[in-house]
Amino acid sequence: MNDTEYIDTEYIDYVEGLATPPEHLVCSECAQLLTRTNLILERLEAELTRPRWPESATPSRPDHEVALDWLAALCGGHEAVTALDAAPLTEDALDLPIVEDAAGRTQLEAVAALLDEVAADFPVEVAFALRRALLRLWEIDPLVVDRPTPPAQVAAGIVWTVLGANGLAGPGGLVTATALKERLGVKKMPSAYGKQLAAALRGFWPWQTQRPWGLRDLPDLEPLGYPDLLVSSVRRRLIRLRDQACLVQDG
Numbered sequence: 001m002n003d004t005e006y007i008d009t010e011y012i013d014y015v016e017g018l019a020t021p022p023e024h025l026v027c028s029e030c031a032q033l034l035t036r037t038n039l040i041l042e043r044l045e046a047e048l049t050r051p052r053w054p055e056s057a058t059p060s061r062p063d064h065e066v067a068l069d070w071l072a073a074l075c076g077g078h079e080a081v082t083a084l085d086a087a088p089l090t091e092d093a094l095d096l097p098i099v100e101d102a103a104g105r106t107q108l109e110a111v112a113a114l115l116d117e118v119a120a121d122f123p124v125e126v127a128f129a130l131r132r133a134l135l136r137l138w139e140i141d142p143l144v145v146d147r148p149t150p151p152a153q154v155a156a157g158i159v160w161t162v163l164g165a166n167g168l169a170g171p172g173g174l175v176t177a178t179a180l181k182e183r184l185g186v187k188k189m190p191s192a193y194g195k196q197l198a199a200a201l202r203g204f205w206p207w208q209t210q211r212p213w214g215l216r217d218l219p220d221l222e223p224l225g226y227p228d229l230l231v232s233s234v235r236r237r238l239i240r241l242r243d244q245a246c247l248v249q250d251g
Contacts, residue, residue, distance in 0.1 A: 036143040043199050064245040071242055074165075076225035084227055086236040089128040097138065103147060108138060110151035111158070118159055118183060122174050125231040126162070133162050133201065133229055141200040152184045157193030161201070164194065166234050167219030198222060201229075 071081045096112055099105035111134060119127035137145050137158070145154050159180060163169035170176055177189045186193065201224045227235060 032143055032146065033148065039141065039143070040196060040199065043204075062248070064248040067241055067245040068249070070223075071238055071245075073223035073225065074221055074230070074238065075227045080227055081238075081242055084235055084239055084242060086232050086239055088232045089125040089132075089228065091128055091131075094128060094131045094135065097135070104142070107147050107151060108134075108145065111145060111154045114151055114155035114184065115158060118155065118175075118180070123231070126166070126168070126174065129162050129166070129229045129231060130158060133158050133197075136226065136229075137197060137200055140203075144197055144200045150186075152186050153188075153193045154197075156180060156184045156186045156190040157195075157197040160190035160194035161198045161222065161224070162229055164198075164222035165224045165229055166231050167221050198224060201226065 068078065068081065071084075072078045075081050075084055096108055099108055112131065115130045115134060116127070119130050122130075134145065159175075160169055160177070163174060168174045175183075177191060180190045181188070184190075203225065221234070230238070
């Protein structure tokens with residue numbers, strides 16, 4: 001009998017993408033890592049296979065259409081752009097959820113504590129946005145927050161992602177990558193940890209957006225698709241752009 005006939009059929013199903021990792025084949029932490037890796041690969045495949053037109057074949061688009069599409073990527077759709085307001089972020093509904101798994105609860109609390117520590121030096125709206133980003137990640141893709149990733153790496157990624165969405169990361173912003181790296185004691189630059197978290201938050205919103213030429217005074221914001229992760233000063237400037245674009249659109 002050929003040796004390959006002894007291979008567990010559950011393993012074959014898993015490697016061919018037909019099933020989740022069987023518990024008797026991998027430990028629980030490895031299974032979480034494998035599942036998370038598959039999710040990332042699926043997102044990357046979706047982006048790589050998204051149709052693109054050669055630049056020479058792409059017709060020129062009116063500036064106001066480019067602006068509205070950019071706003072939609074930042075806010076999570078054209079309806080969200082229409083409803084955009086400039087009210088300051090508040091601490092409403094920012095309590096940590098009940099987590100039955102003790103290890104998961106400890107991980108979530110550890111990340112939250114690190115975010116609070118870093119946010120002590122930031123404006124209060126940024127602190128609220130950081131906590132909301134953590135809660136949203138835990139809700140839509142807890143594997144990117146949970147073990148085996150160290151809490152400091154998760155916190156570094158969240159801080160860098162949220163600051164990038166608000167144009168507050170790097171020189172001239174609230175913190176540089178080097179300072180944040182040293183503050184949290186992580187081995188890599190925060191952007192390395194933030195890429196996966198940004199992809200999880202963004203989901204299938206367009207990964208590539210063109211910033212309107214008429215708003216060069218605003219940094220090239222990281223599109224996440226959630227206006228409640230944007231501080232009021234940023235949303236106020238986006239509203240100004242929205243109103244200008246809508247005036248042109250309406251003729």
